Amino acid sequence: AALEAFVARYPNSTARLASLLLALEAYQQIGNQEKLQGTAKHILKIDPNDVTALxxxxxxxxxxxxxxDASAASAAGAEAQxxxxxxASWQKPEEMPQAEYDAKRKNMTAVLNTAGGFAALQSADYASARGYYLKLIELDPSIVNYRRLGFADLQLNPLDVNGFWYLAKAEAIAQSQNDKASAQQIAADGKDRYRRYHGSSDGWDQIVSAAATQASPAPDFTVKAKPTECEQVVAAAQxxxxxTLAVADWELILSHRDCSPEAKPAAEKMWQAIQAxxxxNGVGKLAFPIKVISATADSLQAAITEKNQQANKADLQVALEKPFASPPAPGTEMDVVGMVADYTPQPFLFIMQNGEAQESKPKARPKPAHTGKPGVPHRAHAKSALR
Structure with a gap:
């Protein structure tokens, strides 16, 4: 209090900064955080780069x-930088022993990177967070720091698979410290993230076991990503x-035509099979049981597959050979026969020409067995066999 009174009375004194630094030390010792922060801010007004006050x-x-307190976290991050x-340019004061200077420098480096990393995570700046936590695990290889580094790596786009190793290392440390609660929590989180990326939890326990004896990820560490939907469709088509495929499978393969270079020949192969x-079948046409989505006198927008019928989403556009005397209402179930001439992959739509439509009769439903008439599997077989 006496030092603060001196500063208030003699604001321009050359001893002002020294007095505030002494007050800062005193408040730190007694744990008065309010006075401590107030004094630190006083010092920073005089010397914005005072390392201790910062x-x-x-x-x-x-x-x-x-x-x-989100605003405080943001302020901590900005000040940490x-x-x-x-x-980086702080020189050892003459009166400070070298060992004390080294320890203080190391502690402040750890503290500032902790605050910077936390603030970066809160603002979803995962690249910056990664940088802070990479420095932190050298200074403080703790469960929290490894876990937060792993989280930051896995939030990058594209993610860094080293994040899985860092989470595994955090789990291994928790196990070595007999911290069962943390180990279980990290294992659940790590396995879930690993499973979503890899497709299964196979291999996770081996990563944890290896991380327990490693200081950092091996240079060739990798985790294989599960096949994308595009890759799965291409593989299935090949x-x-x-x-033998149902109409839903036709649509699945054709709708992925442009998802990769490999998908285009797979779609072309599917299209040729449909054309064949x-x-x-003797008449050059195909028949589909459909649900009307919308209709005009000379055209139909219809749904073939069960999924699209439930969603009231058209996957067939029909140009009629003869116009309707009275267009069918939406929701009407019909059979349509015509020449499938083209398709659009996204949004998927078969394009049929010379179409003929009539209301379905339950007892006359097309059967899966081949007949002399154009046909496709029964409505129930319109489900995808590839999924």
Missing amino acids: ALDVVLNYMKGEAG RALQAL QTDLE KQKN
Whole structure:
């Protein structure tokens, strides 16, 4: 209090900064955080790059941020960047022993990176967070720091698979410390993220076991991503007898035509199979049981597959050979026969020409067995066999 009174009475005194620094030390010793932060801010008005005052202000804002104060977390992050720059040029005071200087420098580096990393995570700046936590695990290889580094890596786009190793390392450390609660929590989170990326949890336990004895990820560490939907569709088209597929599968393969270079020939193969089926049935047409989505006198928008019928989403556009005397109402179930001439992949739509439509009769439903008439599997067989 006496030092603060001196500063207030003699604001221009050359001893002002020294007095505030002494007050800062005193408040730090007695744990008066309010006075401590107020004094730190006084010092920073005089010397914006005072490392000790910056570090203390960062710490206090960081603590408030961890407690849920978003503005304090943001302030801690901004000040941490400035403090790290000031720390880079901070020289040892003459009166400070070398060991004390080294320890203080190391502690402040850890504290400032902790605050910077936390603030970066809160603002979803995962690339910056990654940088902070990479430095932190060298200074403080703790469960929290490894876990937050893993989280940051896995939030990048594209993600860095090293994040899985860092989460595994955090789990391994928790196990070694007999911290069962943390180990279980990290394992659940890590396995879930790993499973979503890899397709299964196979291999996770081996990564944890290896991480327990490693200081960092091996240079060749990798995790294979599960096949994308595009890759799965292409593989299915390449490995399946296309003649046996349902209409939903036709649509699935054709709708992925442009998803990769490999998908285009797979779609072309599917289209040729459809054209062959149409050509070889004797009349050059295909028949579909449909649900009307919308209709005019000379055209139909209709749904073939069960999924599209339930969603009232058209996957067939029909140009009629003869106009309707009275267009059918939406929701009407009909059978339509015509020449499938083209398709659009996205949004998917078969394009039929010379179409003929009539209301369906339950007892006259087309059967899966081949007949002399154009046809496709019964309505129930319109479900995809590839999914």
